[in-house]
Amino acid sequence: MKIALIAAMGLTLAIPASAQQAVTPxxxxxxxxxxxxxTHLDTPSLFERPxxxxxxxxxxxxxxxxxxxxxxxAGGLDGGFFVIYTAQGPLTxxxxxxxxxxxxxxATAIQRVVAGNPDKLxxxxxxxxxxxxxxxxxxIVFQSIENSYPLGQDLSLLxxxxxxxxxxxxxxxxxxxxxxxxxxxxPSDPVHRGLSPLGRQWVTEMNRLGMVVDGSHAxxxxxxxxxxxxxxxxxxxxxxxxxxFHHPRNIPDDLMRRLARSGGVMQMNTLFxxxxxxxxxxxxxxxxxxxxxxxxxxxRQQFLADQAAVEPFNRADFELFMRSLLHAVRVxxxxxxxxxxxxxxxxxxxxxxxxxxIARITARLRQAGFSDRDIExxxxxxxxxxxxxxxRHAAGKPR
Amino acid sequence: MKIALIAAMGLTLAIPASAQQAVTPxxxxxxxxxxxxxTHLDTPSLFERPxxxxxxxxxxxxxxxxxxxxxxxAGGLDGGFFVIYTAQGPLTxxxxxxxxxxxxxxATAIQRVVAGNPDKLxxxxxxxxxxxxxxxxxxIVFQSIENSYPLGQDLSLLxxxxxxxxxxxxxxxxxxxxxxxxxxxxPSDPVHRGLSPLGRQWVTEMNRLGMVVDGSHAxxxxxxxxxxxxxxxxxxxxxxxxxxFHHPRNIPDDLMRRLARSGGVMQMNTLFxxxxxxxxxxxxxxxxxxxxxxxxxxxRQQFLADQAAVEPFNRADFELFMRSLLHAVRVxxxxxxxxxxxxxxxxxxxxxxxxxxIARITARLRQAGFSDRDIExxxxxxxxxxxxxxxRHAAGKPR
Numbered sequence: 029m030k031i032a033l034i035a036a037m038g039l040t041l042a043i044p045a046s047a048q049q050a051v052t053p054x055x056x057x058x059x060x061x062x063x064x065x066x067t068h069l070d071t072p073s074l075f076e077r078p079x080x081x082x083x084x085x086x087x088x089x090x091x092x093x094x095x096x097x098x099x100x101x102a103g104g105l106d107g108g109f110f111v112i113y114t115a116q117g118p119l120t121x122x123x124x125x126x127x128x129x130x131x132x133x134x135a136t137a138i139q140r141v142v143a144g145n146p147d148k149l150x151x152x153x154x155x156x157x158x159x160x161x162x163x164x165x166x167x168i169v170f171q172s173i174e175n176s177y178p179l180g181q182d183l184s185l186l187x188x189x190x191x192x193x194x195x196x197x198x199x200x201x202x203x204x205x206x207x208x209x210x211x212x213x214x215p216s217d218p219v220h221r222g223l224s225p226l227g228r229q230w231v232t233e234m235n236r237l238g239m240v241v242d243g244s245h246a247x248x249x250x251x252x253x254x255x256x257x258x259x260x261x262x263x264x265x266x267x268x269x270x271x272x273f274h275h276p277r278n279i280p281d282d283l284m285r286r287l288a289r290s291g292g293v294m295q296m297n298t299l300f301x302x303x304x305x306x307x308x309x310x311x312x313x314x315x316x317x318x319x320x321x322x323x324x325x326x327x328r329q330q331f332l333a334d335q336a337a338v339e340p341f342n343r344a345d346f347e348l349f350m351r352s353l354l355h356a357v358r359v360x361x362x363x364x365x366x367x368x369x370x371x372x373x374x375x376x377x378x379x380x381x382x383x384x385x386i387a388r389i390t391a392r393l394r395q396a397g398f399s400d401r402d403i404e405x406x407x408x409x410x411x412x413x414x415x416x417x418x419x420r421h422a423a424g425k426p427r
Numbered sequence: 428m429k430i431a432l433i434a435a436m437g438l439t440l441a442i443p444a445s446a447q448q449a450v451t452p453x454x455x456x457x458x459x460x461x462x463x464x465x466t467h468l469d470t471p472s473l474f475e476r477p478x479x480x481x482x483x484x485x486x487x488x489x490x491x492x493x494x495x496x497x498x499x500x501a502g503g504l505d506g507g508f509f510v511i512y513t514a515q516g517p518l519t520x521x522x523x524x525x526x527x528x529x530x531x532x533x534a535t536a537i538q539r540v541v542a543g544n545p546d547k548l549x550x551x552x553x554x555x556x557x558x559x560x561x562x563x564x565x566x567i568v569f570q571s572i573e574n575s576y577p578l579g580q581d582l583s584l585l586x587x588x589x590x591x592x593x594x595x596x597x598x599x600x601x602x603x604x605x606x607x608x609x610x611x612x613x614p615s616d617p618v619h620r621g622l623s624p625l626g627r628q629w630v631t632e633m634n635r636l637g638m639v640v641d642g643s644h645a646x647x648x649x650x651x652x653x654x655x656x657x658x659x660x661x662x663x664x665x666x667x668x669x670x671x672f673h674h675p676r677n678i679p680d681d682l683m684r685r686l687a688r689s690g691g692v693m694q695m696n697t698l699f700x701x702x703x704x705x706x707x708x709x710x711x712x713x714x715x716x717x718x719x720x721x722x723x724x725x726x727r728q729q730f731l732a733d734q735a736a737v738e739p740f741n742r743a744d745f746e747l748f749m750r751s752l753l754h755a756v757r758v759x760x761x762x763x764x765x766x767x768x769x770x771x772x773x774x775x776x777x778x779x780x781x782x783x784x785i786a787r788i789t790a791r792l793r794q795a796g797f798s799d800r801d802i803e804x805x806x807x808x809x810x811x812x813x814x815x816x817x818x819r820h821a822a823g824k825p826r
Binding site: 121125128129132133135136139140141142143144146182184187188191192 | 520524527528531532534535538539540541542543545581583586587590591
């Protein structure tokens, strides 16, 4: 394993680590020219946080947030899929209704933020939209659903979200639901051995509407079934290789290969590359952090002191993340790998805790010998290819 | 009838008509101080019209629109209930789903417009919100549902709209539906003799959520049943007296009295005070008018010439509208009458075709001998009283 990895890293090992950290002005200019997308931005969960505004610069060390408009400009992130996430709840009529409302309100919050920043942001629903907005210098707001639990038993709600502009969705999150087994089921969850019958109908409806099927958080069996069932290639919007770290949210090389052979794409996650630790103390600190904007200066100092006293979350560093990405490219090929770092959803690297540093990925890939054309495939081209597949299928045109 | 009306008009007949037209600077200043609301603004139907922007001045003679932010300022309209209207369609699962989506998208459009004009507009969900926003100089955006058809058979969707900020709803529009008989049913419609069993549950749920029940467009029997069933007073958000003109959208004096005795309010409509005429030629002109913003100058001249050649819609004039309002005050009392002119929903008067002229209502009521306190009740106080009733009931407090 280790030898294969070192071989995969090629040129890069010859470059001193310190040089790998820096991004030269020339590299940054190359990065700036590229269309860069991240396929899993959980930032909409912050849109309703009191006092937090997407058009202002925030400090990740203070409030924990990782993406906002000024930092997108600073880091050179052109856009991505902004996530309508719903936590899994009970599989009851009341649970479904509450989840539906939560998802619709989150979608509304995204609409509000885009409408409130018309000079900076614009919605995209097609691959061509993304190219046009990049030319126009606007940040690209695709929308996706993480966990289709809010649809309840009523697949017609999928078209509601489609009409709101959503173009990607995953069936499930942590905990299995009416559509699919989860990569991380709870003991009392239903067991479908992959997708449920309703989950299979969900795939058909996703295809009919022209939405990209996202397998992240589903069990390996469910991902395999999505690959087989879907008429257009599947994305794993924020995922990792089990070869890097043995975790249910990472998949084995053979499944990665089947995904690639079907035309699909795996978007590299920053999470689940090292053992994670949890503690009540850290949970409490993170809950307090959500109120950062409301704290007075003395309370902020106290918070930062308390936070410093808590053992930090165990995270991968940039080099380990890049090894994971390069492993995926080696296994799947450069046409089947992209970036979905789970920003604002728990993602981040010890030495890259927000999006301001992402040009390092471009620089590091150039140092590893990738062409700029291939790097842009990783940043956006592969994802846009999947969108085009979905669009063409919905329009009744052949792949 | 005629004698009673003339008696009701009191002082006003002594004032020459020409003087009644003008609004003095002093009268306009009184109007400016008042909190003025219209309870049925159909303007959101324009929010998705290409090229039409709520923050720009429009000419009603050109594009037919009657309300926008600059004209609210020009006319002194502080806000109102912005309507999520859905046309009645088939009572089928597909019809319900399409209507649900249309209503949610309309709600989203309202969110976008408010988010896009944060210095001018703000949402209100309570009576206190309206008072606060009036002090702050912001236009007040309450939201209401016209026709609950989009809820389908699923009353839990009512709470979805409540969470989006909707605080008033009517069960039905033209054509009876799953909740209620319409004032204007179609021959093949279901007949409930008022509210259906589901319509009765709808009233209970409206009360539970603290939303104001709006009887406009329901049959007289259904309005009577809403008055009896509802735990908080009913509004007729845009309605008229049958004594003025015999039309199914107007109600007889005895029903007006029962509404008043129950604490309810009738908001005076500008429509259905004279016989209406329809013609294919005018329908075609109105359809063309929706594209005004997209026409080039030559096309605009052609449109205006074609429009001038078509017989205009038969409308009441300002004096007839005021007679209707004064009749309602005479029958119901000043605590039970308000304003809901159906702007952008077909309303308008021959000599007051948009909201820029509404200070004339204030001036005319002063001339008729009303105190400023009573005039403000008509403009907003009575409606806010009903909101408070609904709020208190939902909070478990006695009326």
